[in-house]
Amino acid sequence: MPDIKYTAEDDAIIDQWVRENVASTWHSLGTCKMLPLEWKGVVAANMNVHGVTGVKxxxxxxxxxxxxxxxxxxxxIIGEKAADILIKELGLVL
Incomplete structure (x- = not known):
């Protein structure tokens, strides 16, 4: 089987097709992991971002x-837990 020689134009067409047609069917998650900072976590148990004030x-x-x-x-469940945390932190009573 001979080697196929792709031109820059071929590469551009393939690149465009991939960008327009390839997608994930998976739900992305875990990009701001709730873990201790020393375990490379981004978010603490109270949903605060490590090292940032006022951001959950x-x-x-x-x-x-x-x-x-x-x-x-x-x-x-995450939304419900966040509501519980905010209600407690803000001193609100339902």
């Missing part, structure tokens, strides 16, 4: 590993 993260990016559950359920 409350979405699927805080998951430290892949999930064995539907991501929508996990997102709802």
């Amino acid at each position: 993260v409350a979405d699927l990016s805080i998951c430290p590993a892949n999930l064995a559950a539907h991501t929508s359920h996990t997102a709802m």
Whole structure:
């Protein structure tokens, strides 16, 4: 089988096709992991970003590993926990 020689134009067409047609079917998560800073975590247990004042993260990016559950359920639990934390921190009573 002969080697195929691709031109710069061929590479550009392939690159464009890949950018327009290739996507993930996975739900991205774990980009701001809730772990201790020394374990390369980004978010603390109270959902504060390590080393940043006044910023909390409350979405699927805080998951430290892949999930064995539907991501929508996990997102709802994270939102509920964030609400509980904020209510406590702000001294609000429901």
